[in-house]
Amino acid sequence: MRLLKRSPGGGFELVSFSSDNPPPYATLSHTWTEGQEVTYNELVAGTGKHKTGYDKIHFCGERAAADGLEYFWVDTCCIDKSTSDELSTAINSMFRWYQHASKCYVYLSDVLMPDEISDAEASPGAWHEAFRRSRWFTRGWTLQELLAPPSVEFFCKQGKRLGSRVSLEQEIHEITKIPVTALRRQSLNKFSVEDRMSWVATRSTTREEDKVYCLLGVFGVFLSLIYGEGEAYATLRLREEIQKRQEGRGTGSSRNLPVFSLLPFPRNEHFVGRTVELRSLEQYLLVSDTHRRMTIYGLGGCGKSALAIEFAYRALATHARLVFWVPAISQESFELAYHDIGIRLRIPGINDDNADVKKLVRETLSSESVENWLMIVDNADDHEVLLGNTNSNSKPARLRDYLPRSNRGAILFTARSRKMAGALTQSSVLGLSDMSKPEARQLLELWTTQQTLLDDETAVDELLHALTCLPLAIVQAAAFINNNGVSVSGYTSLFRHAGAEPELFSQTFHDPSRYEELDSTIAKTWHISFDQIRKQDQLAADYLSFMACIDRVNIPQSLLPPGASMVQQTKALGTLTGYAFITERLQVVQEPDGDRFFDMHRLVHMASVWWLDRHNERATWVDAAVAQLKQLVPYGGHENTEIWTKYLSHAIHVAGGHNVVGKADSASLLDRVGRCQASLGQYLAAETAHRQVLSIREKTIGPEHPDTLISMNEIAVALSDQGKYAEAKKMHRETLELGKKVLGEEHPHTLTSMNNVALALSNQGEYYVEAEKMHRKTLELKKEVLGEKHPSTLMSMNDIAVALSDQGKYAEAEKMHRETLELKRKALGEKHPHTLTSMYCLAHLLAKQLRYDDSSNLYEQACAAYDTVLGEDHPKTRACHQHYRQMLALQEQDGK
Numbered sequence: 001m002r003l004l005k006r007s008p009g010g011g012f013e014l015v016s017f018s019s020d021n022p023p024p025y026a027t028l029s030h031t032w033t034e035g036q037e038v039t040y041n042e043l044v045a046g047t048g049k050h051k052t053g054y055d056k057i058h059f060c061g062e063r064a065a066a067d068g069l070e071y072f073w074v075d076t077c078c079i080d081k082s083t084s085d086e087l088s089t090a091i092n093s094m095f096r097w098y099q100h101a102s103k104c105y106v107y108l109s110d111v112l113m114p115d116e117i118s119d120a121e122a123s124p125g126a127w128h129e130a131f132r133r134s135r136w137f138t139r140g141w142t143l144q145e146l147l148a149p150p151s152v153e154f155f156c157k158q159g160k161r162l163g164s165r166v167s168l169e170q171e172i173h174e175i176t177k178i179p180v181t182a183l184r185r186q187s188l189n190k191f192s193v194e195d196r197m198s199w200v201a202t203r204s205t206t207r208e209e210d211k212v213y214c215l216l217g218v219f220g221v222f223l224s225l226i227y228g229e230g231e232a233y234a235t236l237r238l239r240e241e242i243q244k245r246q247e248g249r250g251t252g253s254s255r256n257l258p259v260f261s262l263l264p265f266p267r268n269e270h271f272v273g274r275t276v277e278l279r280s281l282e283q284y285l286l287v288s289d290t291h292r293r294m295t296i297y298g299l300g301g302c303g304k305s306a307l308a309i310e311f312a313y314r315a316l317a318t319h320a321r322l323v324f325w326v327p328a329i330s331q332e333s334f335e336l337a338y339h340d341i342g343i344r345l346r347i348p349g350i351n352d353d354n355a356d357v358k359k360l361v362r363e364t365l366s367s368e369s370v371e372n373w374l375m376i377v378d379n380a381d382d383h384e385v386l387l388g389n390t391n392s393n394s395k396p397a398r399l400r401d402y403l404p405r406s407n408r409g410a411i412l413f414t415a416r417s418r419k420m421a422g423a424l425t426q427s428s429v430l431g432l433s434d435m436s437k438p439e440a441r442q443l444l445e446l447w448t449t450q451q452t453l454l455d456d457e458t459a460v461d462e463l464l465h466a467l468t469c470l471p472l473a474i475v476q477a478a479a480f481i482n483n484n485g486v487s488v489s490g491y492t493s494l495f496r497h498a499g500a501e502p503e504l505f506s507q508t509f510h511d512p513s514r515y516e517e518l519d520s521t522i523a524k525t526w527h528i529s530f531d532q533i534r535k536q537d538q539l540a541a542d543y544l545s546f547m548a549c550i551d552r553v554n555i556p557q558s559l560l561p562p563g564a565s566m567v568q569q570t571k572a573l574g575t576l577t578g579y580a581f582i583t584e585r586l587q588v589v590q591e592p593d594g595d596r597f598f599d600m601h602r603l604v605h606m607a608s609v610w611w612l613d614r615h616n617e618r619a620t621w622v623d624a625a626v627a628q629l630k631q632l633v634p635y636g637g638h639e640n641t642e643i644w645t646k647y648l649s650h651a652i653h654v655a656g657g658h659n660v661v662g663k664a665d666s667a668s669l670l671d672r673v674g675r676c677q678a679s680l681g682q683y684l685a686a687e688t689a690h691r692q693v694l695s696i697r698e699k700t701i702g703p704e705h706p707d708t709l710i711s712m713n714e715i716a717v718a719l720s721d722q723g724k725y726a727e728a729k730k731m732h733r734e735t736l737e738l739g740k741k742v743l744g745e746e747h748p749h750t751l752t753s754m755n756n757v758a759l760a761l762s763n764q765g766e767y768y769v770e771a772e773k774m775h776r777k778t779l780e781l782k783k784e785v786l787g788e789k790h791p792s793t794l795m796s797m798n799d800i801a802v803a804l805s806d807q808g809k810y811a812e813a814e815k816m817h818r819e820t821l822e823l824k825r826k827a828l829g830e831k832h833p834h835t836l837t838s839m840y841c842l843a844h845l846l847a848k849q850l851r852y853d854d855s856s857n858l859y860e861q862a863c864a865a866y867d868t869v870l871g872e873d874h875p876k877t878r879a880c881h882q883h884y885r886q887m888l889a890l891q892e893q894d895g896k
Contacts, residue, residue, distance in 0.1 A: 001097060001332075002078045003071040006061050009684075012043065014078065015071070019093065019332060025071040026064040026103040029145035029152075030056055031135050032206075033109070035642070037076040041554060045649060050641055050680050054873045056107050059159050063105050073097065082585050082599075088225045089332040095144045095217020104149035106142075108134050113156040115888055120160040121167075127156060128171075137175050140205040140214040146172070147182060148217060188218055193242060209234045222336050244343055263312055263325050263376075270446040271310045273439030274303070280430060281311050285374070285410040295380070295413040297421035298432030303471040304414040307432065308376050311412065315374050322373040328380040328413075334399055345370065358402040365404030373409040380413045380424060387423060400424075437461075440469035444488075447478035452487075459489035466492070484536075527611065533575060539563045540572040544581060545617065548608035549625040549660075551653040552600040554585065556646050561628060573598070595646070618660055625654050626665045629672075636675030638833050638869050645680070648673055652689075667696040667707075674714060678721070681875040687718035704742050706749060709735055713753055720760060721875070729760035746785050748792070754778045755796055762803055772803040789827045791834055794820055798838050805845050814849075817842040831865045833876070839865075840880050847883070852891040859884040 003025050007013045017023065033052060042048030057074055064072040079090045098104060111130045117123045131154070136142050146152060152165035165172065165183060173180050178199050182191060196218050205211045209227055212234035216223060221241040226234070277296075285292045296304045316323045326337040338361045342350035347364050349355050365373060380386055386400045403411060413424050421429040435443065441460060448454055467474055481491055534541040543560055550559070563569040573596070576582045581604050585597040600608075612618035629651045633644055654661055655669040674689030694711040701708060712735040720728035736757050739750035758774035779796040786793050797820040804813035821838040828835050843858035863884055866877040 001073070001093070003073055004057070004061065004078060005071050006065070011046065011049075012057060012061065014040075014043065019096070019335070022100065023071055024069055024102045025073055026060060026067065026069045026105060027072065027098055027101040027145070027149065028056060028060040028074045028105055028107060029136070029142055030107040031109065031139055031142070032076070040077050040080040041082065043077040046685075047645065047649070049682065049873055050645060050871045052872055056109075058873070059107060059155070060105055062159075063155075064103070067103055069102060073101065086330075089330060089336065091213055091225060092216060092222045092336055093332055095148050098145055098148035098217075099150075101149050102151070104145060104152045106136065106145070106152060106154045107157075108136055108154060108162075109157050110134055110136075111156040111162070113158050113160050115158070115885075116892070117160075118892075120156060120162050124162075127162060131162065131168075132171065132175055138203055140200055140203040140211050143200055143203060143214060144217045146176070146178075147185075147188070150185070189220070193219070193239075212238050222339055263309065263316075263323060268306055268309060270443065271306060272442040272446060273435055274307050274310070277307060277430060277432065278311055278314065281307075281412065282314070284428070285412060286315055289407045291405050291407050291409060292428070293411045293413070293425045294428045294430060295415055295421035295425045296430050296432055297415045297418055303435075304416075304432055305378055306471070308378060308412060308414050312374065312376055322370065324373065324375045326375060326377045328377050328382070328385050328399075330382075331385055331399060334385070338402070341365075358399075362402045362404045365409055366406045368406070368408065370406070371408050373406075375404070375409065375411045377403070377411060377413045380415045381420060383420065383423070435469040435471060437464060437469065440464045440467075440471075440474060443471060443474050444478055447475055447482075448488075449482045450485075454488055456487065456489040459487070459492045462492045463488055527607075530608075530611065537572055537575045539568055540575040543572050544576060544608055545612060545621045546624060546628075547582070547598075547600050548605060548612055549618065549622045549654060549657075550650040552605040554646070554649065555582075555598045555600065557596040557598070559628060559632065559647055559650060561624060597646075622654065622657060622660045623665075625650075626661060626669065629654060629669060633669070633672045633676065635672055636679035638679060641680065641871075644676065648676060655692075663696050663700045667693045667700075670696075671711070671714075674718075678714070678718060681870070681873070683718050683721040683875070687715055687722070690714040690718060704738060706743060709739055709742065709749060709753075712738075713749070713756065716756060716760075720756075720763060725760055725763040728763075729757065732757045732760050746781055748786060751778055751782050751785065752792065754781075755792075755799060758803075759799060762799075762806060769807065772800060772807070775800045775803055789823060791824075791828060794824050794827065795834060795837075797823070798834075798841060801845075802841055805841075805848065810845060810849055813845055814842070817845060831869050833869060836862050836865050836869065836880075837876075840876075840883075843887075844883055847887040847890070850890075850894065852887065852894075855887055856884075856891075859887060 001019050001022060002014045002016050003022065004012050005015055036051045037053040038048040038051055038057060042051075048054060053076060057077065060072050060074055064070070075090075075094070079086060081087050108131065111127050111134055113120050113127055117126055120127060146165070154162040154164070154168060156162055162168070169180060169183055172178070172183060176199065179191070179195075182188065188196065196215070199218070200211060200215055203211070203214075205214060207227060208231040209225070209229060211231055213223065213225060215238065219238070219242050221238065223234075223237055223241060229237075281294065281296075284294055296307060298304050312323050312325070324337070324341050326341075327333045335358065339350070339357050342357055342361050342364075345361070345364055347360050350357060350360055364370060365375075377386075387398055413421070415421050415424065418429070418431065434440075441464060444460065444464065445451065445454060454460055463477065464474070467477060477491065480486075481488065530541065530544065533544070546560060547555055557569070557573065560569070563572060573582070573584075577584060577598075582598045582600050585599060609618065612621060629647060632647050633651050634640075651669045651673050655666045655673070657666075661669075670689045670693045674686045674693065677683075677689060678686040690711055694708065694715060697705060697708040697711055712731055716728045716731035716735060719725075719731065732753060736750065736753040739747065739753045743750050754774060755778045758771045758778065761771040761774070775796055779793065779800060782790065782793040782796055797816060801813045801816035801820060804810075804816065817838060821835070821842060824832065824835040824838055839858055839862040843855045843862060846852075846855035846858065859880070863877070863880050866874065866880050870877050872878075
């Protein structure tokens with residue numbers, strides 16, 4: 001499982017731990033806000049901080065730290081929901097994760113607390129009704145979060161503690177109708193199935209199947225997730241699984257169990273060949289009174305799992321009575337499979353709350369009570385999963401040590417590497433080589449729907465030779481032939497066409513994680529498919545070329561160049577997904593008109609880039625990406641942030657291609673990115689972006705170019721926003737002197753620099769009089785050059801008022817603040833960030849004068865508007881809330 005911890009820079013990082021032995025951690029229970037939760041990919045990328053869900057992560061981290069816990073778990077970002085296997089494992093493990101948590105914090109976003117109440121627990125009347133009506137009690141998934149953790153504490157939106165599951169026991173019972181004994185963590189097995197079913201009857205979930213899946217932990221069962229099956233069928237599967245678990249509590253011998261298998265796949269009707277390998281497996285593994293282990297190894301796509309499945313079905317029919325399938329993709333997948341084995345074997349105690357499932361299964365299969373079993377441990381590729389330590393405090397410490405050993409059983413592993421195979425079974429390994437030509441021909445025939453397409457024997461031989469008789473490549477080629485209605489000779493002619501360019505296949509591209517040995521074959525099949533797409537669907541080919549030039553992950557459909565119609569765009573994307581060039585990302589809730597997002601596989605992305613380079617087309621598509629991003633990424637601002645933030649990673653990716661994208665375009669994109677980051681309050685990231693821009697511009701257009709001066713100013717502003725005032729002042733002065741020299745004293749950019757120098761002086765706290773003089777000089781020049789109602793002019797008025805306030809000239813400062821506020825309201829609008837700045841500054845000034853009521857009204861307006869306009873996590877929003885809290889504390893102190 002992954003846990004969060006706070007990083008030194010103020011953000012968060014994910015750390016992976018064994019589910020068996022994680023450190024003490026807290027969990028967060030909350031209700032989701034559509035489009036506002038921070039996802040796993042956003043947290044890893046350092047984005048999503050503008051979302052309201054980021055506040056909940058902050059809250060959980062702060063509460064955990066206050067309780068002495070370094071780590072905490074939040075479902076929205078600790079699970080990669082774009083990976084179906086991980087999502088399934090997480091949902092099946094979640095109840096256990098809550099059980100093992102030291103603390104569970106329930107964040108009730110719809111329960112608000114008056115600010116004047118500091119001790120919420122002592123004032124239940126202020127929140128009691130809102131607590132009873134909270135949406136949290138109506139959601140399906142929160143049921144397990146109420147029942148599983150050892151400690152549950154409730155908090156209002158402002159983070160004030162309302163009480164615990166113990167102190168609020170009676171209220172929770174009245175709201176949920178759940179028995180008090182269940183709230184006190186009595187074993188849930190003591191309650192009937194129908195009683196537990198009733199606890200979720202009035203609750204709801206976004207997906208109807210989740211109303212069933214949220215009960216898995218309550219009943220101690222595990223199910224595969226089949227979204228689309230509907231609530232009724234999911235309920236039927238749940239009840240069947242409950243029945244099996246109840247039967248599993250018996251103590252009868254496994255000797256009398258009926259023959260069964262736990263194979264996850266049906267038998268492959270198109271399996272061909274591998275006669276020698278099947279005979280070797282049978283002769284070595286399926287022998288009497290001897291425990292044997294063997295590993296099949298071979299490169300991806302050669303058919304290891306297909307061979308293991310066929311062998312398992314044959315063993316089931318001719319030798320073994322029990323066959324088990326254990327995926328070793330992760331520790332969780334291994335453990336879930338073992339739990340299912342325990343149920344099927346009816347192992348006593350397997351459903352107990354504290355059962356050591358792995359040990360129980362190992363001991364049962366290692367005994368003489370279970371006859372003739374075969375276990376397939378598939379995808380044993382990750383050394384850490386089976387061979388890494390899972391628990392440093394006890395033995396056995398590795399998952400491999402939980403594998404059973406019995407003269408009545410055998411184990412078959414599948415792995416990609418010879419090294420991993422040797423680590424698992426030493427010399428007992430079976431290397432899977434290419435298929436023979438007759439076997440490959442038979443496979444192609446079975447997968448091709450129209451046999452007439454295979455009439456040309458010479459073309460078939462040529463194709464199989466080109467595909468190196470690799471099963472995966474043969475199946476994909478057959479799919480292409482079927483989908484496009486072309487003969488094998490037609491397909492091989494495409495190969496000949498591609499072969500006319502020897503350099504296409506003489507080069508290689510590597511995916512070190514998986515596909516190293518498949519470079520040549522994948523390059524050929526990719527090129528053929530792409531060439532065909534170019535003939536059949538030009539927009540799809542254009543999209544593939546465009547995607548090769550941007551970040552391959554999280555590609556919004558709205559970023560792609562528009563087609564002639566939405567129908568054409570949809571068809572083009574369907575073509576690319578049909579050929580598996582791209583995959584659509586799963587979204588918890590899909591809006592009817594919402595953006596769709598896609599990922600491109602690493603290998604496809606690399607191959608596409610390489611193809612564009614070879615055909616001298618990459619620069620053209622990079623230019624298209626630059627042009628599209630320039631239209632979509634603004635120069636910062638507070639409007640439509642939820643739209644343009646999804647383009648920033650792609651702008652950064654394109655701007656980083658200095659060997660292809662022009663220096664000017666790179667600087668232009670990074671300038672936009674930096675300003676957007678500053679608008680989001682990501683000041684360090686903004687500084688980094690603008691320093692890159694400055695470096696480019698100094699080299700390409702010179703240190704005194706107006707655009708270079710703009711970059712200097714942006715860096716200085718970012719430094720100031722981070723509190724690096726001395727460094728900011730130095731750069732502002734340098735920018736000002738260059739501005740006067742290059743642009744003149746009355747140029748708007750020069751006036752901006754003059755204003756920023758004055759602000760830097762004020763920020764250092766020693767030059768208020770000098771700052772006021774400079775601000776007044778700047779204001780007069782701005783009025784003359786820009787006009788009295790220009791936003792920059794109004795900001796100078798605000799800065800003068802702040803300088804007056806810093807000198808204790810409160811009456812004069814208040815007058816100017818009020819005048820500025822009214823002008824900004826008329827010129828910019830009530831909720832423009834500049835207007836809110838004046839409102840915030842005036843509230844602060846009134847608080848200094850102990851005029852708490854007037855200050856409170858303005859602070860309340862400013863805080864609410866900042867929450868809406870900039871987001872609750874923006875530094876300006878947080879600063880406004882902090883000063884408001886300080887004002888309330890002073891008011892309370894003075895009232896005593």
